[in-house]
Amino acid sequence: xxxxxxxxxxxxxxxxxxxxxxxxxxxxxxxxxxxxxxxxxxxxxxxxxxxxxxxxxxxxxxxxxxxxxxxxxxxxxxxxxxxxxxxxxxxxxxxxxxxxxxxxxxxxxxxxxxxxxxxxxxxxxxxxxxxxxxxxxxxxxxxxxxxxxxxxxx
Numbered sequence: 001x002x003x004x005x006x007x008x009x010x011x012x013x014x015x016x017x018x019x020x021x022x023x024x025x026x027x028x029x030x031x032x033x034x035x036x037x038x039x040x041x042x043x044x045x046x047x048x049x050x051x052x053x054x055x056x057x058x059x060x061x062x063x064x065x066x067x068x069x070x071x072x073x074x075x076x077x078x079x080x081x082x083x084x085x086x087x088x089x090x091x092x093x094x095x096x097x098x099x100x101x102x103x104x105x106x107x108x109x110x111x112x113x114x115x116x117x118x119x120x121x122x123x124x125x126x127x128x129x130x131x132x133x134x135x136x137x138x139x140x141x142x143x144x145x146x147x148x149x150x151x152x153x154x
Contacts, residue, residue, distance in 0.1 A: 053093050059086035 059076065063083065066072040073083040 052089065056086040056090035056093065059083055060090040063087055 059072065059078070062072040062076055063069050066075055069083045069087065070080055072078075073080050076083070078086075
């Protein structure tokens with residue numbers, strides 16, 4: 001009887017070991033799948049951030065090309081607040097990357113002598129709440145010719 005008991009005990013222990021081994025393998029598979037999904041998510045987020053920076057750069061170029069945020073907003077079908085946010089994002093990104101910052105204003109100000117001075121004050125003014133209020137209240141005047149007609153009647 002003791003030999004049967006020992007055999008049954010050994011069989012049960014072996015079955016438990018195999019079950020534990022299967023559970024560990026399944027846990028490893030789940031962990032690998034979770035890690036793969038997190039890696040994929042992180043890669044997609046990085047692509048999304050790159051795309052947002054590209055859109056911000058394009059909006060900043062449009063602001064330079066149209067001579068003001070309000071005109072660029074009308075042409076792009078965006079609100080003035082959205083344009084301001086994109087321009088701020090572009091300015092922040094350019095400030096974080098010194099090599100990109102030197103290329104950004106040169107590319108934006110290309111062919112437009114007045115655009116470079118207009119872009120320099122915009123990030124400083126837009127970083128503060130009064131700058132944002134001025135954008136909304138005065139319609140974001142970026143050049144003296146545009147500012148005079150809109151500032152007078154308002």
